[in-house]
Amino acid sequence: MRTRFFGLKSVAVMALAAGAMVSAVPAANAAPVDDAAPAASFWLCNLRVWDTEDVTGPDEVYLKRPGVFWGPKTMNNGDLRAVNVSVPSGTVISAWDQDTGSAVDKDDWIGSNTITRTGIYTFQADDAKYDLSVRTSC
Numbered sequence: 001m002r003t004r005f006f007g008l009k010s011v012a013v014m015a016l017a018a019g020a021m022v023s024a025v026p027a028a029n030a031a032p033v034d035d036a037a038p039a040a041s042f043w044l045c046n047l048r049v050w051d052t053e054d055v056t057g058p059d060e061v062y063l064k065r066p067g068v069f070w071g072p073k074t075m076n077n078g079d080l081r082a083v084n085v086s087v088p089s090g091t092v093i094s095a096w097d098q099d100t101g102s103a104v105d106k107d108d109w110i111g112s113n114t115i116t117r118t119g120i121y122t123f124q125a126d127d128a129k130y131d132l133s134v135r136t137s138c
């Protein structure tokens, strides 16, 4: 009898867990709906390099706001990397390719964007092109 009662209780717990999972589905599906809306803060999710600044080989990509907060990461044409950093709305993000840093081979500025909404932000100075995806969650 004692064992049977415990078994029923376990079934009840499993039913509650299943209910929680079902109720979590609409919340997860609701995330993209918020994409067009402004927000107090945003997530910098992924960085895609479409075209490197360096003529031969990959770029050494880093991001600043104004201090470096991500990278340098070695990335070639077509490469995608997760950034997963949250920033307040209005933050100015600049993308750079690291070079030797000498007077004749300074790091290259690829562009700057002010993050004010979700979407794709393109950095494309110096014949390079990077895309940064920005969302309310990654």
Ligand SMILES: [Ca+2]
Pocket (backbone or CB within 6 Å): 053, 054, 097, 098, 099, 107, 108
């Ligand atoms: Ca370069």
Ligand SMILES: [Ca+2]
Pocket (backbone or CB within 6 Å): 054, 058, 059, 060, 097, 098, 099
């Ligand atoms: Ca470089």
